[in-house]
Amino acid sequence: MDVDLRKLRYFVAVAEELHFGRAAERLHIAQPVLSRQIRALEDELRAELLRRDHRGTELTAVGEQLLEDARPLLASAEALVRRVADAATGVPTLTIGFMPGITVTAEVRALTARRPGLGVRLLRTSWDDQVEVLRDGRADVSVVRLPVDQQGLEVRPLFQEPRVVMLPVGHRLAGKQAVTVSDLAAEHLLQDPEAVPEWRDVALELRRADRPGNPPIRHVEEKLELVAAGAGVCVLPLSTAGFYPRPDVVAVPVEDIGPSQVCLAWTAVRRSPLIRDFVEIALALARQNRPDGGRGAAG
Incomplete structure (x- = not known):
């Protein structure tokens, strides 16, 4: 059986949004069309992928497996198209x-x-x-x-390369030769904690300091703007800090964060x-x- 990549793309949108209306908007198609395509995919695979009731939409176990497998498959298809287009230029x-x-x-x-x-x-x-x-x-x-x-x-x-913590110029630790993660325990981390695993190891104070509802900031420029405003701190590789010099932000080495x-x-x-x-x-x-x-x- 051949799998229709378009239907897979539709399914991934619904699985990620868990809402047919939002998924339809994201795909720029009508919601009834999206619903019919998902039902057709379920018929082809002979499996229920999604459950919908008054509480909302959720993935079945089969749907979770399909989502895991579909993402790399769609990415590979996109990569194929890009490489063929490049090859066609000669x-x-x-x-x-x-x-x-x-x-x-x-x-x-x-x-x-x-x-x-x-x-x-x-x-x-x-x-x-x-x-x-x-x-x-x-x-x-x-x-x-x-x-x-x-x-x-x-x-x-x-x-x-070493990593440094970026602090506002008037911060209590800004003049230090180096700091430790414990010194920063009261600060709000403006990035994904996965990027700084040592941060998670300094007891629960760090997690309490995180402000619920504030997603991690993704771009360096945004992080430094927030650091300068006193909204938190971020940890950067030394070379990255050197690419973004600012008079209102200082870089301080952190002794117990790995390179x-x-x-x-x-x-x-x-x-x-x-x-x-x-x-x-x-x-x-x-x-x-x-x-x-x-x-x-x-x-």
Whole structure:
């Protein structure tokens, strides 16, 4: 049996929203059309995927399994379309993702010198999408910061760099040579706690300090605006802090937070010689140019 990717895409929208109306708006289709497509998918799979009653919409166990499997399948389909479109131009192209604070200038120069005529695209990523861009084909290879979901990926370490806490210039700790996580126990963390696992280990005071209803801030610029306003603190790799100098925010080393691990990542099924060349060059440059403060992957 062939699976209709369009129906799968519709299902994922409903499964993520758990609301047919919102999913229909997201997909730009009428709600009755969406309902018919979901019923058709259930008929094809001979399984109930969603339950709807007066309390709302919920996934069945089968629906949860389908959602888990459908996301990577749809991402692979998107990646296929993107790579075919690139190949149709007749110009070999490599798209490189990179996180804030990381530079890939030297790698790109070395790669284009090795492969004249190669088109190189650069894609700035974020904490949320640094792996997603590989899975859906927006990037061929990416310089990522751990931790990431490594399932289906090849990952090679490049270097480590220290992390610092960003504080408003008038903060009580702003003049310190270094601080500990315990020193920051009363502060509100303006980022996903998964990015700073040590934060969770300092008893319950940290969690009480978090303000319920405030989602983590995703972009560096927004975090620094909020830090400057006294709304909280954030922990950044030293190179990222160096890319965003501000007179109203200071960076202070944190003694008991581990370094930021920077790695190369690409999907394991790819056998592209362009990816192979870029990885070879990046690893060689990383060995030559160990980061010292604000230096990124290119040194």
